[in-house]
Amino acid sequence: MRVSYTKLDTYKQCPRKYKFYIDKAPQDPSRTMALRFGTAVHKALEFAYAKRYKYPPKEKVMALYRTLMSEETNPEVLKLFEKGESALEAYLDKNEVAHMRIVEVEKKFSMELGGGHQIEGIIDRLDMLPDGSFEILDYKTGQIPNAENLGQNWQIAIYQFAKQRALQTHRIKASLVYVMFDGHKLTYQFGKDELARVRNDILSLIAKIEADTVFAPRVNVFCGTCAYQPICPAWTHKYNVKKQVLTGKTKDPVVVDIQAKIDRLLSLSASIKRLEDETKQLKEVVALFSRENNMTRLFSDLGTVSVSFQKKRAYDAARLAEVLRENLLRKIVKTVDTKKLEKALPYLSEEERRQIESFITEKESTAISVRPRVDDENQDLLDL
Numbered sequence: 001m002r003v004s005y006t007k008l009d010t011y012k013q014c015p016r017k018y019k020f021y022i023d024k025a026p027q028d029p030s031r032t033m034a035l036r037f038g039t040a041v042h043k044a045l046e047f048a049y050a051k052r053y054k055y056p057p058k059e060k061v062m063a064l065y066r067t068l069m070s071e072e073t074n075p076e077v078l079k080l081f082e083k084g085e086s087a088l089e090a091y092l093d094k095n096e097v098a099h100m101r102i103v104e105v106e107k108k109f110s111m112e113l114g115g116g117h118q119i120e121g122i123i124d125r126l127d128m129l130p131d132g133s134f135e136i137l138d139y140k141t142g143q144i145p146n147a148e149n150l151g152q153n154w155q156i157a158i159y160q161f162a163k164q165r166a167l168q169t170h171r172i173k174a175s176l177v178y179v180m181f182d183g184h185k186l187t188y189q190f191g192k193d194e195l196a197r198v199r200n201d202i203l204s205l206i207a208k209i210e211a212d213t214v215f216a217p218r219v220n221v222f223c224g225t226c227a228y229q230p231i232c233p234a235w236t237h238k239y240n241v242k243k244q245v246l247t248g249k250t251k252d253p254v255v256v257d258i259q260a261k262i263d264r265l266l267s268l269s270a271s272i273k274r275l276e277d278e279t280k281q282l283k284e285v286v287a288l289f290s291r292e293n294n295m296t297r298l299f300s301d302l303g304t305v306s307v308s309f310q311k312k313r314a315y316d317a318a319r320l321a322e323v324l325r326e327n328l329l330r331k332i333v334k335t336v337d338t339k340k341l342e343k344a345l346p347y348l349s350e351e352e353r354r355q356i357e358s359f360i361t362e363k364e365s366t367a368i369s370v371r372p373r374v375d376d377e378n379q380d381l382l383d384l
């Protein structure tokens with residue numbers, strides 16, 4: 001497979017979005033606003049720093065940016081462009097070519113990952129620093145994210161990995177540059193083990209993509225800005241309903257019928273949820289009454305309520321995880337599945353079993369069953 005960071009990240013976000021992306025499905029232009037602005041800033045910065053020995057003056061770079069801005073018609077994108085104008089100018093002032101050693105700009109790379117897979121991409125800029133080491137720069141036009149997760153960022157990890165291989169040096173760090181925020185940088189240098197982990201994770205994801213035949217939509221926080229939303233199965237019905245309302249087609253019997261059924265299903269589900277909540281609260285009250293009065297069965301004209309008090313074993317998940325062997329049983333103890341654990345106990349060593357036994361506690365639980373008697377006489381009482 002030939003993958004890129006964008007492809008992998010898109011799949012992680014949503015498999016269906018990935019499928020749309022690789023199939024080059026049509027995009028909704030009203031949902032690519034941020035992309036158009038980002039592309040313009042990248043083009044301006046490429047122009048500013050790409051032509052070694054013939055760097056253009058700032059005025060020319062800004063003129064290119066303004067030309068790109070003049071091609072935009074959407075008022076919201078224009079607002080972004082206007083905000084970006086002063087930010088870009090400030091970035092150029094602060095990052096004059098005379099004080100930099102630019103090695104590469106918008107350079108493509110392609111790297112063998114193993115298993116016959118290749119990863120490719122384009123790195124915005126590579127600078128040489130005064131101490132002879134290198135810095136990869138990736139321009140961002142969005143908000144500054146939490147810096148704590150930088151070590152999990154596949155994009156800069158891939159770039160560092162590719163450049164390390166190409167330049168045969170480990171003296172490389174990678175920075176995300178937030179152009180709209182005074183060129184604020186988030187910098188990270190991945191260690192050997194971290195890069196190996198990212199590579200393994202990428203290979204696992206590739207295997208997952210290769211095995212995927214469904215590419216199911218995964219509704220997520222990015223749906224609102226997803227350029228494929230109008231053709232996405234998770235959203236098309238919403239578009240259809242909107243269109244039908246707008247075009248006055250709501251009298252179509254099929255549409256009216258299914259809409260009524262959807263409404264009924266949702267209303268029933270909401271009622272069930274309310275009833276379940278109420279039932280849970282009532283069970284708690286009734287169980288308390290039973291316990292306090294030492295009664296295990298309660299009667300009414302509508303039927304019987306039986307209450308039983310039991311003791312169930314509970315395991316301390318954190319301590320259990322310390323004892324269990326890697327890979328074999330760790331999955332079981334994310335939350336302790338007592339049944340699975342007790343099945344697995346015979347496969348553990350005596351020492352492991354002894355340790356587990358030492359931190360078993362007993363938790364009291366209450367089981368309550370409600371059996372309504374449904375007949376004509378009490379039907380009225382049961383009607384909701």
Ligand code: SF4
Pocket residue numbers: 013014015016017217218219220222223226227228229232233234235
């Ligand atoms: S709209 Fe949401 S669910 Fe549909 S493809 Fe885009 S990201 Fe995935």
